[in-house]
Amino acid sequence: METAMKQIVLNKGGEKYIFRYAEGAEGSLLDALVDKAGDSSCDFDWFDAAVISFKLTQSLIGQADDLLHKDMPNPLQYFQQDYE
Secondary structure: OOOOEEEEEEEEOOEEEEEEEEOOOHHHHHHHHHHHHOOOOOOOOHHHHHHHHHHHHHHHHHHHHHHHHOOOOOHHHHHHHHOO
16 A cells, blocks of 8 residues: 655745655654754744644644544534524
8 A cells, every 4th residue: 555645835935845744754754844943054944843843733633633523424414403
């Protein structure tokens, strides 16, 4: 089975940072962000790392939400039925 690849992009001024990672390798991405932010020869800073980390977190929350609710019917459907 082939691992799905994901990417997060940060546009900063005239630069574009593209971080590609395998699904399940989010920890390695965070390590790469720390390395990049700590590199004084690069314009990528700790704020940029925080922005990418936030995007990653939002993506993971969305994936978790999809998994939790994939077999659930629309919860609003039950709410609407109670008041009709």
